[in-house]
Amino acid sequence: MTDQKEMEEASHHVVSPVIYIVVGSALLVLTGVTVWASFQEWGNFNAVAALAIACFKAVIVVLFFMHVKYSSKLTKLTVFCGLFTFMALIGMTLMDYFSRAWGRW
Amino acid sequence: MSDSTAVAHGAPEHGHEAHPAYLRHHFENVEQQADAAGFAMWLFLLTEVMFFGGMFTAYLIYRNWYYPAFVEASHQLNVVWGTLNTAVLISSSFTMAMGVWCAEVRKQAGLVLCLVLTFILGLAFLGIKTVEYKEKIEKHHVPGFHYSLQSFTHPESDPEIYKEYHDKPLALDMARHTEVYFSLYFAMTGMHALHMIIGIAILGFMIFRARAGAYTNGHVTFVENFGLYWHFVDIIWIFLFPLLYLISRHQ
Numbered sequence: 001m002t003d004q005k006e007m008e009e010a011s012h013h014v015v016s017p018v019i020y021i022v023v024g025s026a027l028l029v030l031t032g033v034t035v036w037a038s039f040q041e042w043g044n045f046n047a048v049a050a051l052a053i054a055c056f057k058a059v060i061v062v063l064f065f066m067h068v069k070y071s072s073k074l075t076k077l078t079v080f081c082g083l084f085t086f087m088a089l090i091g092m093t094l095m096d097y098f099s100r101a102w103g104r105w
Numbered sequence: 106m107s108d109s110t111a112v113a114h115g116a117p118e119h120g121h122e123a124h125p126a127y128l129r130h131h132f133e134n135v136e137q138q139a140d141a142a143g144f145a146m147w148l149f150l151l152t153e154v155m156f157f158g159g160m161f162t163a164y165l166i167y168r169n170w171y172y173p174a175f176v177e178a179s180h181q182l183n184v185v186w187g188t189l190n191t192a193v194l195i196s197s198s199f200t201m202a203m204g205v206w207c208a209e210v211r212k213q214a215g216l217v218l219c220l221v222l223t224f225i226l227g228l229a230f231l232g233i234k235t236v237e238y239k240e241k242i243e244k245h246h247v248p249g250f251h252y253s254l255q256s257f258t259h260p261e262s263d264p265e266i267y268k269e270y271h272d273k274p275l276a277l278d279m280a281r282h283t284e285v286y287f288s289l290y291f292a293m294t295g296m297h298a299l300h301m302i303i304g305i306a307i308l309g310f311m312i313f314r315a316r317a318g319a320y321t322n323g324h325v326t327f328v329e330n331f332g333l334y335w336h337f338v339d340i341i342w343i344f345l346f347p348l349l350y351l352i353s354r355h356q
Contacts, residue, residue, distance in 0.1 A: 020206065
């Protein structure tokens with residue numbers, strides 16, 4: 001039994017509940033912040049602020065709740081490459097659509 | 106429980122070093138096995154990112170094209186319900202993360218409690234979503250033959266929304282594009298809800314297994330990878346909430 005435990009502890013980083021509590025609270029506070037921000041009159045910046053807060057929330061979920069900060073290099077690389085490809089796909093598609101009629105309005 | 110006894114009896118029969126019963130023979134060690142499972146789970150989640158990403162992209166493109174229709178249609182969503190649901194889902198992500206911790210430190214009662222709380226919060230989310238869907242059905246805002254443009258061509262006919270936003274009437278051709286907004290709204294929140302339903306079903310199975318001591322014997326892969334799935338579903342909502350509910354409140 002002790003052997004087994006040692007094997008696991010060597011291979012597995014246990015994330016402390018304190019971190020979960022801090023991250024969970026931060027997510028709830030940021031939800032409040034994003035709702036508050038939506039009531040402000042910032043013009044186009046409203047959407048930018050909402051998406052920036054959403055991205056920040058997603059990043060802390062990925063890093064701490066999903067343990068990527070404590071994971072192997074393989075996992076980190078996989079997640080980064082996947083999200084990079086996703087951003088490239090979505091970014092280039094949107095650039096195309098948003099620039100087609102450029103200067104013609 | 107039966108797993109740990111299998112270790113004691115099984116080891117000599119193998120004729121090699123003792124290892125936990127849950128270590129498959131095609132892996133070198135527990136670490137490699139856990140890494141492989143985690144890697145595979147992330148690959149699956151990335152396919153999910155692409156799947157939802159297509160809908161997010163469609164949403165952004167149509168929002169850009171039919172901007173006035175999307176703004177007025179999104180005024181139909183209730184920010185209070187949306188915020189409450191976000192809080193419920195974030196709390197369920199937190200209880201799930203705590204569940205993973207309980208499994209890792211072998212606290213069976215804690216794990217069962219966390220899984221049950223996650224299960225209940227998941228159901229609460231779906232309950233609130235049902236209230237919102239019901240309202241859309243009653244107002245004929247579900248795309249299809251019974252779709253009604255009344256709230257958009259004659260905003261004052263919808264006093265609850267009108268007193269908050271004072272929307273100007275849309276021309277018929279633009280008002281028709283609110284149906285595109287609601288198609289995407291139902292597609293995105295519907296697929297998200299389907300993921301929640303699948304997750305809740307798996308949670309039910311896990312509660313049953315956790316009560317029998319399944320995940321507190323050192324083999325936490327299943328709980329951990331389910332946690333990844335549940336947090337992923339949370340992240341999708343973290344983006345759906347501002348895009349559908351918040352960013353068009355003022356225009």
